[in-house]
Amino acid sequence: MKNNDLQDYSHKRYNILTGEWVLVSPHRAKRPWQGQNEAVNNEKRPSYDETCYLCAGNTRINGEINPKYEDVFVFTNDFAALQSDSPTFNVNDGLLVAESETGICKVICFSPDHSKSLADMSPAEIQKVAYAWQREFKELADNPKINYVQIFENKGAVMGCSNPHPHGQIWSQSTLPNEVDKKNTQQLNYFNKNNSSLLGDYLSQELEKQERIIFENEGFVVLIPFWAVWPFEAMIVPKRQMSNILDMNDAETLQYGEAISVITKAYDKLFNTSFPYSAGIHQAPTDGNENQHWHWHMSFYPPLLRSATVKKFMVGYEMFGSPQRDITAETAVKMLRDLL
Numbered sequence: 001m002k003n004n005d006l007q008d009y010s011h012k013r014y015n016i017l018t019g020e021w022v023l024v025s026p027h028r029a030k031r032p033w034q035g036q037n038e039a040v041n042n043e044k045r046p047s048y049d050e051t052c053y054l055c056a057g058n059t060r061i062n063g064e065i066n067p068k069y070e071d072v073f074v075f076t077n078d079f080a081a082l083q084s085d086s087p088t089f090n091v092n093d094g095l096l097v098a099e100s101e102t103g104i105c106k107v108i109c110f111s112p113d114h115s116k117s118l119a120d121m122s123p124a125e126i127q128k129v130a131y132a133w134q135r136e137f138k139e140l141a142d143n144p145k146i147n148y149v150q151i152f153e154n155k156g157a158v159m160g161c162s163n164p165h166p167h168g169q170i171w172s173q174s175t176l177p178n179e180v181d182k183k184n185t186q187q188l189n190y191f192n193k194n195n196s197s198l199l200g201d202y203l204s205q206e207l208e209k210q211e212r213i214i215f216e217n218e219g220f221v222v223l224i225p226f227w228a229v230w231p232f233e234a235m236i237v238p239k240r241q242m243s244n245i246l247d248m249n250d251a252e253t254l255q256y257g258e259a260i261s262v263i264t265k266a267y268d269k270l271f272n273t274s275f276p277y278s279a280g281i282h283q284a285p286t287d288g289n290e291n292q293h294w295h296w297h298m299s300f301y302p303p304l305l306r307s308a309t310v311k312k313f314m315v316g317y318e319m320f321g322s323p324q325r326d327i328t329a330e331t332a333v334k335m336l337r338d339l340l
Helices: 026-030 123-141 178-194 198-209 250-270 329-337
Strands: 011-015 020-024 073-076 090-093 096-099 103-109 148-155 167-173 213-216 220-223 234-238 277-282 297-301 304-307
Touching: 103 123, 123 148, 123 167, 123 250, 178 198, 178 277, 198 213, 198 220, 213 250, 213 329, 220 250, 234 250, 250 297, 250 329
Parallel strands: none
Antiparallel strands: 011 020, 073 103, 090 096, 103 167, 148 167, 148 277, 213 220, 220 234, 234 297, 277 297
């Protein structure tokens, strides 16, 4: 494509997965920054913290004692946002509409080492995390009350993470959340029209152009999507179409671990800091349908803009209009790719 106008002038880019637009303003990347600067804490954490409720052998808030786990540990969230025993009810009072929602929330500790993050773990260690994600997904998907499983991680205090111990969460529920519902609709419409995977066809185009690819191995591609909203947003996409993470074989789980390792290590090198982000896996609903239109993927949404202390804020126009970014996807991918 190599359109220089995309690097110099304001324009909109279309997100094929949600059907929404993002405003891109590359000329604003040069503006001086006199706004808020975030505090940076690069203090080395101990491998064990006796005050951490996620460390092996420690007692959690509810009084339960964690086992002396050696790799990955999963437990039901002590402060779950969704309740499995909520009664079924509906509210239809004119324009006041509500309905009950049930679900199961879990916490997954990636490692017993309190000092680590995914960026500090080897692909083989991350593969064990992927195995745990698969086990939990299978167990929750087999529950007839669960129709969607959301796996995610919030890393860093700036992303609202309340505990620095390497961990993520799994929320499962009876209905599709908003973002997944959009992607389900977009992928289904494309599949019905073209009899092929929307994300698979997009990936083929990106691999041909090589303009936004950060890394690839035999099974996965790490790229910055054309429609990225966050400054250094990235996506991991399996090369072959898979509806969910259970479709990965052993070799692919290790390749997936390598892809996660590469992008998280690059993030940490970018501004020489433990890079904050929210990451999540979007995959097919667990509603019993074939969902052959789905192509699962993992997205990383990091907030840092131009240094370890300058954060991108989604305010003003972003709240009332649409998402907006300054640095283009092509500029961001070059910065990350140069660190590999």
